[in-house]
Amino acid sequence: MDATLHFESLLLPEGWADNARVTIRDGLVSAIDRDVPREPRDEAHAIGLPGMPNLHSHAFQRGMAGLTEMRGQGEESFWSWRAEMYRFVDALDPEAMYAIAALAYMEMLETGFTRVGEFHYLHNDLHGRPYSRPAQMGEALAGAAGETGLALTLLPVLYAQSGFGGQPPVPEQRRFVSDMDGYARLLDASRECLAALPDARLGIAPHSLRAVTPEVLAEVVRLVPGAPVHIHVAEQEREVSDCLAWSGARPVEWLLANAEVDERWCLVHATHVTGAELAAIAASGAVAGLCPITEANLGDGLFPAVEALEKGVRFGIGSDSNVRIDMTEELRLLEYGQRLVHRRRNCQTRGGSTGRFLFDSALSGGTQALAAPPPLAPGSSADLVSLAADHPAIIGRSGDRVLDSLIFSAGRGAVDCVWRRGRKWVEGGRHRDRDAIIARYARAIGRPAG
Known part of the structure; x- marks a missing residue:
């Protein structure tokens, strides 16, 4: 999956980066640029975290x-x-x-x-x-x-x-x-x-x-x-x-x-x-x-x-x-x-x-x-989470205050989008296949063993 994601604030291994662009090629992080303006091709988000x-x-x-x-x-x-x-x-x-x-x-x-x-x-x-x-x-x-x-x-x-x-x-x-x-x-x-x-x-x-x-x-x-x-x-x-x-x-x-x-x-x-x-x-x-x-x-x-x-x-x-x-x-x-x-x-x-x-x-x-690739590093899988900046517990927060508010107040309700290997699987807090997955689960959990 190829994409460019622009975050107003992104948590990287070395700390928070402002106006960060993540370039994704074949599902992997190709480049991460700091302090760059959003371009028309970029998908814009406010706050990003590693998965x-x-x-x-x-x-x-x-x-x-x-x-x-x-x-x-x-x-x-x-x-x-x-x-x-x-x-x-x-x-x-x-x-x-x-x-x-x-x-x-x-x-x-x-x-x-x-x-x-x-x-x-x-x-x-x-x-x-x-x-x-x-x-x-x-x-x-x-x-x-x-x-x-x-x-x-x-x-x-x-x-x-x-x-x-x-x-x-x-x-x-x-x-x-x-x-x-x-x-x-x-x-x-x-x-x-x-x-x-x-x-x-x-x-x-x-x-x-x-x-x-x-x-x-x-x-x-x-x-x-x-x-x-x-x-x-x-x-x-x-x-x-x-x-x-x-x-x-x-x-x-x-x-x-x-x-x-x-x-x-x-x-x-x-x-x-x-x-x-x-x-x-x-x-x-x-x-x-x-x-x-x-x-x-x-x-x-x-x-x-x-x-x-x-x-x-x-x-x-x-x-x-x-x-x-x-x-x-x-x-x-x-x-x-x-x-x-x-x-x-x-x-x-x-x-x-x-x-x-x-x-x-x-x-x-x-x-x-888990012997996983290092998070948000060039060549690693593009696994990211965006937060809803308009969540009441996140409004007005920046830097580490975002994580404090996420963990101790907002909880999972502030999770907006999730990318795994460059593909957006979750948007608006819902998995793209949620309804089908739950329907199959309902069928399986109610039937006798095969």
């Missing part, structure tokens, strides 16, 4: 949003939520996966996300057998990404056991589990299904320390050299106590001592960590993958973001269970959680704008975690 990476998603869970909010007889937690999720997947086939993922990916674009890290573990058929095409569910995800326009970093998950110490999988996990040979075939098939998507990436994802043995973890991270490695870790307090009982060490402590964790890695959640573990994460160069909306919905706890900032931990944001998809709300809740814990304001900044710090940090961390 935000969403580093952690389980797309299929968008279809169960709101279905787990009924109090049961026992205490409600992640583990009771997981039991409901197991029941939900019993009704999903590739057609339903496609429809649900397209809805989720459309909503991600509408809120300013332009790339997703899809932590994909629903591999097997309804009976727990591999599909004839090992990546048939991954094909559905790739198809949904292609149709909606969202960039995809696919992270096929290895789920080999049900608990620490090599406990065998339970029947409810039959759609997730595979062995190393099956996982290697899945990776090969996943690579093929991504071939038609522009700037797609393939990574690997050992599900968690409870789902793979130490021997398998050491083997799996070598399967795709240089690729992103994502893992759930220290999400729940019970996970910490179970890991201590098994190994004598906490999950993050054990992982950093027993795996070669570096800049490739994304430690998803890392909610229950000590100061020493935060320092070790920072030293490793890994990214903490934070999902504040889901972590709040599940009652998991709060990542110690203030202490992590002091120690230099990198972070990005993800929508995880997709109970609500909203880029600005992930950032806002991340900050508000710290305000409630520490009982003070503007916790996550080294000085200056909190909104700018949150946005820049999540952009950098997400880009690293």
Whole structure:
């Protein structure tokens, strides 16, 4: 896609630029010029931002949003939520996966996300057998990404056991589990299904320390050299106590001592960590993958973001269970959680704008975690977001005040247009194919499993 976009104000990696023109050729940024007047051929916009990476998603869970909010007889937690999720997947086939993922990916674009890290573990058929095409569910995800326009970093998950110490999988996990040979075939098939998507990436994802043995973890991270490695870790307090009982060490402590964790890695959640573990994460160069909306919905706890900032931990944001998809709300809740814990304001900044710090940090961390091209750089995909300058929360704002007002007041309602690889997929806050995507989702979610 070729275009020239003119912004009165555009956030670039080096800061805000006035009267900036972005020249797009074949979907890539060809040039960015500052302090230039608008020309007749330019498409004019007031405020522009780089698209935000969403580093952690389980797309299929968008279809169960709101279905787990009924109090049961026992205490409600992640583990009771997981039991409901197991029941939900019993009704999903590739057609339903496609429809649900397209809805989720459309909503991600509408809120300013332009790339997703899809932590994909629903591999097997309804009976727990591999599909004839090992990546048939991954094909559905790739198809949904292609149709909606969202960039995809696919992270096929290895789920080999049900608990620490090599406990065998339970029947409810039959759609997730595979062995190393099956996982290697899945990776090969996943690579093929991504071939038609522009700037797609393939990574690997050992599900968690409870789902793979130490021997398998050491083997799996070598399967795709240089690729992103994502893992759930220290999400729940019970996970910490179970890991201590098994190994004598906490999950993050054990992982950093027993795996070669570096800049490739994304430690998803890392909610229950000590100061020493935060320092070790920072030293490793890994990214903490934070999902504040889901972590709040599940009652998991709060990542110690203030202490992590002091120690230099990198972070990005993800929508995880997709109970609500909203880029600005992930950032806002991340900050508000710290305000409630520490009982003070503007916790996550080294000085200056909190909104700018949150946005820049999540952009950098997400880009690293998903092996994405650098944002708004010549030769990179043209992934941009424009804001509605006439939104009441944005009127009269400039520079970093725009980001403060976007995150803490306007929210997703201020998102106007979104370009992915130079093509405008969202205009006026609505995806170009919104009606068709929702209609297909409505048909799929209401029918029995095929």
